[in-house]
Amino acid sequence: xxxxxxxxxxxxxxxxxxxxxxxxxxxxxxxxxxxxxxxxxxxxxxxxxxxxxxxxxxxxxxxxxxxxxxxxxxxxxxxxxxxxxxxxxxxxxxxxxxxxxxxxxxxxxxxxxxxxxxxxxxxxxxxxxxxxxxxxxxxxxxxxxxxxxxxxxxxxxxxxxxxxxxxxxxxxxxxxxxxxxxxxxxxxxxxxxxxxxxxxxxxxxxxxxxxxxxxxxxxxxxxxxxxxxxxxxxxxxxxxxxxxxxxxxxxxxxxxxxxxxxxxxxxxxxxxxxxxxxxxxxxxxxxxxxxxxxxxxxxxxxxxxxxxxxxxxxxxxxxxxxxxxxxxxxxxxxxxxxxxxxxxxxxxxxxxxxxxxxxxxxxxxxxxxxxxxxxxxxxxxxxxxxxxxxxxxxxxxxxx
Numbered sequence: 001x002x003x004x005x006x007x008x009x010x011x012x013x014x015x016x017x018x019x020x021x022x023x024x025x026x027x028x029x030x031x032x033x034x035x036x037x038x039x040x041x042x043x044x045x046x047x048x049x050x051x052x053x054x055x056x057x058x059x060x061x062x063x064x065x066x067x068x069x070x071x072x073x074x075x076x077x078x079x080x081x082x083x084x085x086x087x088x089x090x091x092x093x094x095x096x097x098x099x100x101x102x103x104x105x106x107x108x109x110x111x112x113x114x115x116x117x118x119x120x121x122x123x124x125x126x127x128x129x130x131x132x133x134x135x136x137x138x139x140x141x142x143x144x145x146x147x148x149x150x151x152x153x154x155x156x157x158x159x160x161x162x163x164x165x166x167x168x169x170x171x172x173x174x175x176x177x178x179x180x181x182x183x184x185x186x187x188x189x190x191x192x193x194x195x196x197x198x199x200x201x202x203x204x205x206x207x208x209x210x211x212x213x214x215x216x217x218x219x220x221x222x223x224x225x226x227x228x229x230x231x232x233x234x235x236x237x238x239x240x241x242x243x244x245x246x247x248x249x250x251x252x253x254x255x256x257x258x259x260x261x262x263x264x265x266x267x268x269x270x271x272x273x274x275x276x277x278x279x280x281x282x283x284x285x286x287x288x289x290x291x292x293x294x295x296x297x298x299x300x301x302x303x304x305x306x307x308x309x310x311x312x313x314x315x316x317x318x319x320x321x322x323x324x325x326x327x328x329x330x331x332x333x334x335x336x337x338x339x340x341x342x343x344x345x346x347x348x349x350x351x352x353x354x355x356x357x358x359x360x361x362x363x364x365x366x367x368x369x370x371x372x373x374x375x376x377x378x379x380x381x382x383x384x385x386x387x388x389x390x391x392x393x394x395x396x397x398x399x400x
Contacts, residue, residue: 060171061104061173064172071176074234102128107121119144119148126160149182172202175205181217203230204222205229228386243368244367249364252353256296256297257274260274260346
């Protein structure tokens, strides 16, 4: 496994669902708040990703990021390495099928969020919308703070729609740099509840020296959560290794946008968001844009919510049933047969680009694997990828 560079976080990505088999989700219990606190964020409601999904294996990852004053480096690394993490997890399979990957995001430790809300908030419920995830990471700011690990763990346990299928992998990743013991909510009770009620694995990442994290009970949090503990240096500058394939990958990652056909009320917003996250990635480096292109060329990158090509291909919608007003202007004057042929052409064009991206991505991976690794304190991406891939293997996933 290759860890390209510095710290990032979370991850994810999805292929959403098409045909349907039922999957039960843990929904937040009414009034399941912190003892006696009526409007506590510990019981914040989350909209389930879907009432049903297909029978594909599922990996759910909740990322809890400390956004207090000292965590700018952590956030920057999360932004810069999102796509490397997505690409790594995208190579996981079970029974020959790629898993659906859903990611949720919380921030905690920010004084700009009121004390009544325990200085934490749910940024995103579980989602497979990678561009939305990227957008929210770039929107995070730091301020404060008072970092209550027990409170945010309990909030994510109770406030997210966790799968109830035993075979699905449910992981929580919490990163920060203050003692795990801060706040009114006992971290020990919060960790035990997460494991016992939702079968969640809790991985803790301390931003600082390993011994400081152990002294601050971060190791104990991972022990109680049946997870792993890691210490990282969140102040390291992100250096993305350049590869010979980067320029062509970056070009293809932008070219593939022309195969998307926005439709419905979410169409224009989705297309604009896609371009905005291309710009954010390009603003970091060409190598980062190449890494994003690898993700856009994979099954993990699906936009059936706003792209008619994905929606029809995954049978989320029936083309003939779409209202004329929801079609893009250029398709409204076409016959039903011409519309189907137009979308089939776009899909074929996309698959051709994706095939070339996959070829270049494999070459890039081999090139980067051959580069000299920097020894020392692990980066955030390494901590996340190593933990989740090992835990996925224990859940019966094949990890490449």
